[in-house]
Amino acid sequence: MRDPRPRTIEDVETPLSRSEVRRYLGYPGDVAPQHQVDELLEHWMQEAVRCARPRAIYMVLPVATLDQHRVCLQTPAGIRELRGSVGKFLAGSRYVAAFIATAGSEIDRLAGDLGRSGKALEAMVVAAVGAERAEAAEYAVIEQLNERAEPGGLATTLPYSPGYCGMVLTEQTGLFALFGDDTVGVTLSSECVMTPLRSVSGLIGIGPSHEIEDQARPCDRCELVGCNMRR
Known part of the structure; x- marks a missing residue:
């Protein structure tokens, strides 16, 4: 895990999760869209998948220090500090993988074109597919990290x-x-908004599996019990 060079993932093979797209659209897991709506959803899901280009980049860096509110990472350029509730979410980590994942710019363009032409529902479907594809690229990072970590008795945290x-x-x-x-x-942007919009970035901790497992899921300790991102 000591190689700090960035690794790029250009081919994301994870198939589209239609249930995840419906979740982004606000459908409860036990509710199916009406037939006519479902046909529209399926059509625009397929269109969105055709123009999506999910990919990601990540790097694995050793942890220099880690406390409740900051993590200091050893980089080729020196120590870099990131702040947040890292003691809760990255506890037990010996390394941290920083990543950026995206669905690509074409899916943003398609959603924008549909919205400007008054097709609000269609635009929402395409945007939801974009979010799911960015998440699929993030998951591809996690899969690669686990493949590298598990032989050494290591495990990964949630992003x-x-x-x-x-x-x-x-x-x-x-x-x-x-x-x-x-x-x-x-x-x-200067406001820290990513372009393409259907992108995600973050940190994934890597540490001894027994220490990571002892922390359980950070979402279990989060006070936002109604968060739709709870895992």
């Missing part, structure tokens, strides 16, 4: 992203700085 659970959105700046210009086409 922890700026803007959630005690890490302010402006921490995006420090996270993106780790990658320089190599961000798989994702850019960051």
